[in-house]
Amino acid sequence: MLIEIDGLTKRFGSFTAVDRVSFNVARGEVLGFLGPNGAGKSTTMRMLAGFMIPTTGTARICGHDVQGDGVAARRALGFLPEGAPTYPEMTVSAFLTFCAKIRGFAARDLTQRVERAVGLTRLDSVLLQPVETLSKGFKRRVGLAQALLHDPPVLVLDEPTDGLDPNQKHEVRALIAQMAPEKAIVISTHILEEVDAVCSRAIIIAAGRVVADATPAELQARHPSGKLDDVFRQMTTEPV
Amino acid sequence: MRNVFIIAGHELSGYFATPVACVFIVIFLVLQGALTFNLGGFFDRGQADLNPFFTFIPWVFLLLVPAITMRLWAEERRLGTIELLLTLPITQTQAVLGKFLAAWAFCAIALVLTFPFVITVNILGNPDNGVIASGYVGALLVAGAFLSVGAAMSALTKNQVIAFVLAVAVCFVFAVASYPVVTDFLSRNTPVLAEIARRIAVIDRYQDFTRGVVSVRDLIFFATFIGFWLFLNAVLVEQRKAD
Numbered sequence: 110m111l112i113e114i115d116g117l118t119k120r121f122g123s124f125t126a127v128d129r130v131s132f133n134v135a136r137g138e139v140l141g142f143l144g145p146n147g148a149g150k151s152t153t154m155r156m157l158a159g160f161m162i163p164t165t166g167t168a169r170i171c172g173h174d175v176q177g178d179g180v181a182a183r184r185a186l187g188f189l190p191e192g193a194p195t196y197p198e199m200t201v202s203a204f205l206t207f208c209a210k211i212r213g214f215a216a217r218d219l220t221q222r223v224e225r226a227v228g229l230t231r232l233d234s235v236l237l238q239p240v241e242t243l244s245k246g247f248k249r250r251v252g253l254a255q256a257l258l259h260d261p262p263v264l265v266l267d268e269p270t271d272g273l274d275p276n277q278k279h280e281v282r283a284l285i286a287q288m289a290p291e292k293a294i295v296i297s298t299h300i301l302e303e304v305d306a307v308c309s310r311a312i313i314i315a316a317g318r319v320v321a322d323a324t325p326a327e328l329q330a331r332h333p334s335g336k337l338d339d340v341f342r343q344m345t346t347e348p349v
Numbered sequence: 350m351r352n353v354f355i356i357a358g359h360e361l362s363g364y365f366a367t368p369v370a371c372v373f374i375v376i377f378l379v380l381q382g383a384l385t386f387n388l389g390g391f392f393d394r395g396q397a398d399l400n401p402f403f404t405f406i407p408w409v410f411l412l413l414v415p416a417i418t419m420r421l422w423a424e425e426r427r428l429g430t431i432e433l434l435l436t437l438p439i440t441q442t443q444a445v446l447g448k449f450l451a452a453w454a455f456c457a458i459a460l461v462l463t464f465p466f467v468i469t470v471n472i473l474g475n476p477d478n479g480v481i482a483s484g485y486v487g488a489l490l491v492a493g494a495f496l497s498v499g500a501a502m503s504a505l506t507k508n509q510v511i512a513f514v515l516a517v518a519v520c521f522v523f524a525v526a527s528y529p530v531v532t533d534f535l536s537r538n539t540p541v542l543a544e545i546a547r548r549i550a551v552i553d554r555y556q557d558f559t560r561g562v563v564s565v566r567d568l569i570f571f572a573t574f575i576g577f578w579l580f581l582n583a584v585l586v587e588q589r590k591a592d
Contacts, residue, residue: 158436161591184438194429198366210355211437255433 110135111185111263111293112157116166119152119317126152128317129166134293136262139285141308141325142297145345149317150297151191154267157295158188170263184212187261189269193252197241201232201251204240205258212259226254229284245272253281257288264294270303282307301337315345352439356447357454364417364455373413377459380409385466397474402466403484403559407491407552410456411524414492415516417455418499419509421448422586426507431590445583449500449575456492460485480561487558490571494551495520497578504585507592526550549574 112134119127127149134140144150155161157168159175159182168175173182195204205223214222227233230250235243240251249272256264269285270278278300285294285307298304304311304325311328313321321328321344325337332339364370381402385391389401425431434444470476499516506512525531527550535543547553551574554567 155432155591158432160432160436162587180438180440183436186436188433188436190429190432190436192429194433196363196430197428198363203362207355207359208437211352211439213438252433 111171112295113169114153114157114166115168117153117156117163117168118165119149119156119161120164125317127156127163130314130317130319131166132312132319132322134263134295136293137290138310139289139294139296139308141304141311142295142314143299143301143304143311143341144297144314148314148345150314151267153314154188154191154265154295154297157265158186158190159183160190184259185262187256187259187264187266189252189256189266191267193249195240195248195251195255198239200237200239201227201243201254202236204251205254208255209258214259222258222260225260226258229257230254231280246274246277249273250277250281262292264288264292264296266294266296268298269296270298270300278303301341304337313341313344320344352443353447353450356439356444357451360448360451361454364451369417369420370455373417373455374459374462377409377413378462380413381405381463384409397470397476399466399470399476399481399484400559402463403488406488407524407555410488410492410495411517411520414456414495415499415502415513415520417452418496418503418516419512420503421452421500422504422582423507423509423512426590426592427509431586435586435590441583441586445500445579445586449496449579449582452496452500453489453493456496457489460488460492477561480559483561483563484559486563487555490558490568491551491555494523494571494574494578497575497582498523501578501582501585504582504589520551523549523551525552527553 110133114133115131117127117130118125130149130153132140142150142154152161156163157170157175159179162176170182171185173185175182199207202223205226206219209219209222227236230253232247232250232254235247240248243251249269253266253269256266270281273281282303285296288294289307289309296303296308308325311321311323311325312319313328321331328340329335329337332343384405385402389404391401394401422431425434435441467481470481471478495516498519499512502515502519503512505515526546531546532543535546554570557564557567
């Protein structure tokens with residue numbers, strides 16, 4: 110298991126954002142992380158990335174506890190935070206070089222890593238532009254390139270296709286599908302067709318709790334209409 | 350250590366990627382020049398030293414250093430880039446140190462650019478360059494002390510204006526802690542605090558350097574002062590990064 114999450118809980122005061130979430134993701138799996146806004150998707154991903162400290166529970170990446178052995182865990186992780194934040198005044202090339210340096214690459218290796226990530230996310234045309242001048246789709250791809258730089262065994266992508274046009278969405282999905290066999294990938298999304306397209310498994314989370322964990326096909330069978338939309342609505346609007 | 354320097358380099362190039370660096374350095378030099386030559390009476394005194402120059406430096410830093418530090422963490426949190434930075438395989442301490450060192454190096458660059466003062470005074474007279482050198486060391490340490498306060502204040506809030514005002518206020522307290530206004534008041538009410546105030550005053554320690562005295566006690570003071578605020582900075586980042 111490359112990702113192990115065990116009883117992860119996050120409370121903000123009296124509000125419980127994530128409530129005892131547990132799941133594992135093995136190599137070769139693409140897990141779609143679904144849920145309405147505010148259900149706790151981003152919070153769970155932040156805890157998995159070691160950015161937020163869980164109130165209780167643990168998460169491990171490649172066997173490294175994200176709190177106890179955070180640096181080792183983060184070395185094995187490619188993380189795209191919500192909204193794909195990047196430093197606005199840096200150029201794409203400077204930004205990726207900085208990330209690659211921090212990841213411990215140098216000289217030829219560094220150049221090759223950056224080139225590879227740029228190639229995968231098709232950023233060639235904007236390499237020398239400051240990030241703030243880029244369109245939303247390009248910004249998202251810069252964030253994605255940063256997550257792929259070190260070819261990590263674990264990818265956690267918070268809404269990787271948000272803000273992309275249909276062609277770009279298709280490319281990103283193709284990229285995820287292509288990387289899937291060697292990696293454990295978690296993507297959060299609002300787009301249910303995406304789950305069908307790339308995910309081998311889906312978890313639906315509502316009010317901080319996991320309400321379903323199954324393959325897309327199994328989920329579809331849970332509603333007479335056979336549509337993921339209907340299943341999603343049924344599961345996330347039911348009083349919890 | 351490698352990571353600290355990569356972050357410091359990244360931060361430092363960030364200053365120069367925006368007009369921040371240029372504006373800061375120009376204003377610093379103009380202010381420092383105006384204060385030294387006009388208010389300080391550099392020429393009228395007829396003495397070959399940089400005392401007027403060093404007298405004003407802490408006050409100029411008091412105003413300008415918080416302007417550098419206000420964005421350090423507040424900006425990262427507002428843009429959300431803190432989530433990116435702290436999910437890279439680095440420790441929080443490395444990030445705190447890297448940012449501080451970059452800001453400190455930037456202040457050092459600004460100080461180095463005041464070299465025409467040194468040349469001027471050497472042409473006009475025969476100054477004790479040892480005293481000038483120790484004055485510069487003191488000025489750099491004051492900058493470091495104010496930077497460490499400012500960085501911690503920046504970690505406290507997402508709002509740069511609040512970070513700036515808090516940093517100026519806290520730095521001011523440490524600057525004037527040994528002034529009679531403060532100590533007289535304190536010794537009338539709580540003599541213990543007056544003694545403490547005298548000992549933690551940044552300006553008092555700095556004045557030793559401007560007289561050419563570099564003492565281990567003062568160096569330890571600055572190291573402890575900066576260390577304390579950087580520690581606080583790390584704690585605040587840990588506490589508030591995800592808010």
